[in-house]
Amino acid sequence: MTAAVAPAPALVPQSRRTWPTDLPVLAVALVWGASYLAAKGITTTHTVIAVLVLRFAVVLPVLVVAGWRRLRALNRAQWRGAGLLGLMLSGIFLLETYGVVHTSATNAGLIISLTMIFTPLAEAAVTRVRPPASFVAAAGLSVTGVVLLTQGGGFTTPSTGDLLMLLAALARTVHVLAMARIRAVRSADPLSLTTVQLGSAVAVFVVLAALPGTGASPWSAAADFGPRGWAGLVFLSVFCTLFAFFVQMWAVRRTSPSRVSLLLGTEPLWAAAVGISLGGERLGVLGVAGAVLVLAGTAWGRRSADRGARSGAVRTSSGPRPARP
Numbered sequence: 001m002t003a004a005v006a007p008a009p010a011l012v013p014q015s016r017r018t019w020p021t022d023l024p025v026l027a028v029a030l031v032w033g034a035s036y037l038a039a040k041g042i043t044t045t046h047t048v049i050a051v052l053v054l055r056f057a058v059v060l061p062v063l064v065v066a067g068w069r070r071l072r073a074l075n076r077a078q079w080r081g082a083g084l085l086g087l088m089l090s091g092i093f094l095l096e097t098y099g100v101v102h103t104s105a106t107n108a109g110l111i112i113s114l115t116m117i118f119t120p121l122a123e124a125a126v127t128r129v130r131p132p133a134s135f136v137a138a139a140g141l142s143v144t145g146v147v148l149l150t151q152g153g154g155f156t157t158p159s160t161g162d163l164l165m166l167l168a169a170l171a172r173t174v175h176v177l178a179m180a181r182i183r184a185v186r187s188a189d190p191l192s193l194t195t196v197q198l199g200s201a202v203a204v205f206v207v208l209a210a211l212p213g214t215g216a217s218p219w220s221a222a223a224d225f226g227p228r229g230w231a232g233l234v235f236l237s238v239f240c241t242l243f244a245f246f247v248q249m250w251a252v253r254r255t256s257p258s259r260v261s262l263l264l265g266t267e268p269l270w271a272a273a274v275g276i277s278l279g280g281e282r283l284g285v286l287g288v289a290g291a292v293l294v295l296a297g298t299a300w301g302r303r304s305a306d307r308g309a310r311s312g313a314v315r316t317s318s319g320p321r322p323a324r325p
Helices: 008-042 048-066 068-072 076-101 105-112 115-127 133-149 160-181 190-210 218-224 227-252 257-264 267-277 284-311
Strands: none
Touching: 008 076, 008 105, 008 227, 008 257, 008 267, 048 068, 048 076, 048 190, 048 218, 048 227, 068 190, 076 105, 076 160, 076 190, 105 133, 105 160, 105 267, 105 284, 115 133, 115 160, 115 284, 133 284, 190 227, 227 257, 267 284
8 A cells, every 4th residue: 555645536436346346255254254153053062073074075076176177286295285284174173163062153253253363473473573562452452352252141260162262263373374384385276275174174074973972973963954954054065165265266366365354354243243133142241342342352453463564563364264163
């Protein structure tokens, strides 16, 4: 961005050019926000692994067919790097899915948004570059918000689900840093990278599902699904994974990665809106205050990180994300 100010009339054509791209990206943020309630509606502690197998087994063949030529072009180092990232991704999905089962969809969506705060902080620690003071303040605001959010009914110990979602946010931070630091995958095609990661994650879920004592098998879980269960699974597979990924790929070619990232950053707002309006969830006074602080802190932190990125103080990752829980 330059300091020059364009004449007002020139802004109108620009808005007309961007809104057709912005609306699909906002739709991705909306479906990701709704994914927490959808996952909660079709998953129990006994069926977490089975649902994960079913969800990604549905989309993986589509990704393989769509990117077969580019998938074959990956070299061994890229396969190994993407496979390692896939192992990390499997842990993230397990934490997120078990977490959402044990907490509210609203809490899950807001707590996982801390990834936007944790990632620049972790990268600053690794690179030994001090983040802007405004970003540190925003991080503190977000963390305070999470503390209040998990105490919506009074000061109590956070639920198991809240802690699992916090661990998932930390795991996503590690995953983002690994994507940035594994040299082999930096030049890999995003679709191929996502396909290998999801394939590795599905392999982990299949192995876990075959072990005794890990819950229902995918086949028994599928047999128990009614129309509502299948609708929820299709929503998570088609909209929260395939639709989301391809919209991101399409949008970053037509607008800036920063704009796409900013629009996707509205996800926790949608998670709270869907959880409260459709899920009938209630936050309480402390919970509402916490939700406001989390949203304000992550928005402030994102702007501070973007300014830091332009000045070289903090870098952020805005590449396509493969899925949500």
